[in-house]
Amino acid sequence: MKKALENRDFIVYRSIPDYIQNNRSSRLYLFLGLFVSVVQFGIFKYCYPFPSFINGDSYVYITMASSNPKIGTYPIGYPMFLRLFSVFSKSDLVLVCFQYALLQCGFLYFILSIFSCFEVTKFTRVLFFVLFMINPVSWYLANMVSSDALFLSLSIIWFTQLIWMVYSYHKGLILFNSIVLFILFTIRYNALYYPLISIAALFLNRAYIAKRVGGILISIFLIALFIQYTSKDYKRLSGVYQFSPFSGWQLANNALYAYRYVDSFHLKKLPKKFDSIDKMVRHYFDTTKDTKKYPSEMLVASTVYMWDPRSPLSIYADSLVAKDSTVGPLKKWSKAAPMMKEYGTQLIKTYPKEFVTHYILPNSLKYYVPPIEFLETYNMGLDTVNPIAEEWFNYKTNKVYTRFKDKETYILNYYPILVAVMNVLIVLNILSFIGLRLQKRFPNIKKYLLLVGILWSINFCFSVFASPIALRFQLFPIIVSLSLVIILMECLVVVSFEKHDVSTVIN
Numbered sequence: 001m002k003k004a005l006e007n008r009d010f011i012v013y014r015s016i017p018d019y020i021q022n023n024r025s026s027r028l029y030l031f032l033g034l035f036v037s038v039v040q041f042g043i044f045k046y047c048y049p050f051p052s053f054i055n056g057d058s059y060v061y062i063t064m065a066s067s068n069p070k071i072g073t074y075p076i077g078y079p080m081f082l083r084l085f086s087v088f089s090k091s092d093l094v095l096v097c098f099q100y101a102l103l104q105c106g107f108l109y110f111i112l113s114i115f116s117c118f119e120v121t122k123f124t125r126v127l128f129f130v131l132f133m134i135n136p137v138s139w140y141l142a143n144m145v146s147s148d149a150l151f152l153s154l155s156i157i158w159f160t161q162l163i164w165m166v167y168s169y170h171k172g173l174i175l176f177n178s179i180v181l182f183i184l185f186t187i188r189y190n191a192l193y194y195p196l197i198s199i200a201a202l203f204l205n206r207a208y209i210a211k212r213v214g215g216i217l218i219s220i221f222l223i224a225l226f227i228q229y230t231s232k233d234y235k236r237l238s239g240v241y242q243f244s245p246f247s248g249w250q251l252a253n254n255a256l257y258a259y260r261y262v263d264s265f266h267l268k269k270l271p272k273k274f275d276s277i278d279k280m281v282r283h284y285f286d287t288t289k290d291t292k293k294y295p296s297e298m299l300v301a302s303t304v305y306m307w308d309p310r311s312p313l314s315i316y317a318d319s320l321v322a323k324d325s326t327v328g329p330l331k332k333w334s335k336a337a338p339m340m341k342e343y344g345t346q347l348i349k350t351y352p353k354e355f356v357t358h359y360i361l362p363n364s365l366k367y368y369v370p371p372i373e374f375l376e377t378y379n380m381g382l383d384t385v386n387p388i389a390e391e392w393f394n395y396k397t398n399k400v401y402t403r404f405k406d407k408e409t410y411i412l413n414y415y416p417i418l419v420a421v422m423n424v425l426i427v428l429n430i431l432s433f434i435g436l437r438l439q440k441r442f443p444n445i446k447k448y449l450l451l452v453g454i455l456w457s458i459n460f461c462f463s464v465f466a467s468p469i470a471l472r473f474q475l476f477p478i479i480v481s482l483s484l485v486i487i488l489m490e491c492l493v494v495v496s497f498e499k500h501d502v503s504t505v506i507n
Contacts, residue, residue, distance in 0.1 A: 015164070016109060019116045026112055029125070033133050037104040041097070044139045050400035051092050051145050052379045056307065058145040059386045066392065071233045073246070073333060077186030078147035082392075092145075092393045099149040100142035106156035107132045113160050114483060117167050118444065124490050131482065136411045140375050141472060145389070148472045151188045154180055155476040159455070162197065165212065166204045166447055174215035182222040189244060190467065193458050195219055200454045204447045238334035245337030250466065251344035252313055253305040258355040259347050260285050260297075268350050274343055277316045284312040301362040303468045313340060366469040367460060368423055369416045370478075373470035378407040415471055419478055426456070426481050429488035442491055452484040 020026045053059065057074070064072045064079035065086070072079065085095060111128045114120070120128075142149045161177040181198070184191035198216050202209060227243050235241045242248070259281065270278055288294040296304045305311040317336035321327040327335075348355045374380065384398045430449065433439065439446040459477045463469055 015168075016112060016116075019112065023116075025125075026115065029112065029115070029129060030108060033104065033108045033129065036133055037101070040134065041100050041139060041142075044143070045093065045096075047403045048143055048378065049402075050379075050385075051096050051143050052140070052374075053145055053385050053389055054374050055380050055382075059388050061145065061147070062388050062392045066388065069330075071230055071237070071330070073330060075147075075186055075188055075244075077183065077188070078150060080186070081150060082145075086392075090392065090394050095145070096143050099153070100138065102153040103138050103142050103149050103156075104133065106153040106160075107135075107138075110156050110160045110479075110483070113163050114487070117163060117448070118487060120487065120490055124486060127486060128483070131486075132479070137375070137415060137471070137475065140378075140409055140412065141475070144374075146472075147187050148475075151184065151190075152475050154184050154187070155191075155194075156479065158184060158194065159197075159476075159480060162201045162451065163448070166201050166451060167444075174211055175218070178215050178218040178222065181219040182226070185223050186226060189246070190462065190473070193462050195223075196458055197451070197455050201451060204450060234334050237331050238337075240334070240338050242334065242337060245334040245340075247466075248337035248339075248341030248344070249306050249313065249333070250303075250468075251348075252340035253303055253344075254301075254359055254466075255344040255347035255355065256281065256305045256313070257301055258351060258358040261354055261358050262351055270346060270350065274346060276319070277312070277339060277343055280316050280319075281312040284315075301359050301366060301469075360464060363464045363469055367464055367474070369420045370469055370471040370474045372409075372412050372415060373472065375412055375472055376409060378402055378409060381407050412471075419471070419474075422478065422482055422485060425485045425489075429485055429492065432492055433488050436492075436495065438491055438495065445487060445491060448487065449484060452480055456481055 020030060060072070060074055061079050061082060064074070064076065065082035068079075068083060069076070082095075085098070089095070111125075111132050114128065115125060138149075141152065158177060158180045161173050161180070164173055165177070177198070181191065181194055184194060195216060198219065202212055202216070205212075231241050231243045234243070234245070238245075264282065264286070267282075288297050291298045296302075296308065305313050308314060313336070316339075317332050320335050321332045379385070379400055383401060385395070385400055387398065389395070390398045430453065433445075433449065439449070456477055459474075463474065467473065
């Protein structure tokens with residue numbers, strides 16, 4: 001095993017089918033993975049006969065799938081998926097089984113690729129299999145009518161393809177990877193930074209670099225076309241050329257979580273164009289200081305100001321269209337977005353210290369220990385669903401149920417703690433790996449460390465500054481980081497059990 005880890009700077013298999021065909025143990029893990037997946041999800045669905053719905057997200061997705069709009073409050077990728085899937089089946093069981101199957105296949109593809117790249121020990125393989133293939137969070141994620149499972153599945157597949165592109169070469173991967181990246185971008189805008197990871201992978205393996213660059217350019221071209229297409233539709237709707245109103249609202253929301261801590265006596269003068277919205281915001285802060293009466297004001301680095309109709313941002317958006325009763329929610333949302341973006345940016349520039357103290361630092365803590373959020377309770381504790389879901393899935397009634405006494409998902413309570421431990425382990429293992437200069441002995445692993453490290457760093461910056469943080473949003477970097485932790489720990493174990501002194505490694 002030690003020689004395999006040290007000396008293999010490339011993989012001898014050209015693809016996963018090639019690896020499975022020529023490696024007996026891989027076929028065992030493949031069939032065992034498929035069997036375990038079917039059995040455990042069958043048991044899970046007996047306990048949870050109906051999918052879980054998120055108030056807001058799930059019903060917006062279904063509404064968008066039903067009306068088939070070109071643009072919407074959320075990215076159109078998942079609604080398009082629901083609409084396409086409904087052509088074949090309207091069964092909620094078939095939908096969640098497909099989501100789970102895609103997720104498990106993505107995990108199998110990922111761990112088998114890891115086995116092919118690094119030839120880890122049998123114990124480590126078993127550990128990979130148990131942690132990735134028998135993972136309770138996958139059951140609950142796949143059972144939600146939400147983009148989370150689909151986005152995670154395709155992200156894992158996309159990243160696994162990058163691994164093959166770093167350690168081997170197969171021209172079919174380049175085009176397929178470009179298509180997957182484009183689909184990811186339509187599902188969730190977190191994929192906006194994924195091309196940066198693809199570019200980083202170029203420098204880890206420069207073979208066939210022209211074709212690899214071509215693949216990235218294809219992805220960027222498809223994404224640029226999508227952005228232009230979407231922006232033109234928003235221009236027609238709101239009169240403003242913009243790609244996603246969501247980003248403007250998110251920026252203003254984030255800024256307000258810092259701005260509310262600025263005392264009225266220490267306010268700085270803002271440009272005159274912000275007078276109207278700023279007056280509403282300050283009035284709101286002045287009248288909601290009683291947290292017993294307004295418990296949402298106790299939340300830290302949350303998203304309430306984006307969605308609560310009583311928030312100052314929503315009140316301002318209402319004022320823009322007060323004279324036109326025909327304006328729908330999406331048009332109101334998009335018309336207010338440019339001002340939200342400018343206002344949020346101005347607040348952050350005016351009060352940078354407060355923004356760091358009251359938003360960046362609390363959000364960083366959330367990144368370290370991500371909250372379970374909607375995964376904490378089945379169907380948000382409700383035993384009914386909205387009429388749109390009842391109609392879409394052809395339910396006889398609006399009632400849903402589980403075979404447990406309550407709707408709490410206690411099995412997921414330990415995940416934030418495990419993620420916190422893993423975040424510490426990844427830092428310690430990387431420092432140990434570099435401190436012992438093991439990158440010279442394990443150049444094959446050095447490439448993977450760089451790839452995962454870049455992903456982790458960019459995702460951290462993006463998540464902490466620009467997006468809400470919850471366990472379901474962070475599962476992709478968590479899974480990839482966990483794989484690196486396991487591999488680095490095996491390297492350290494190999495070195496620690498060598499007969500010669502560790503000092504010889506350092507020297």
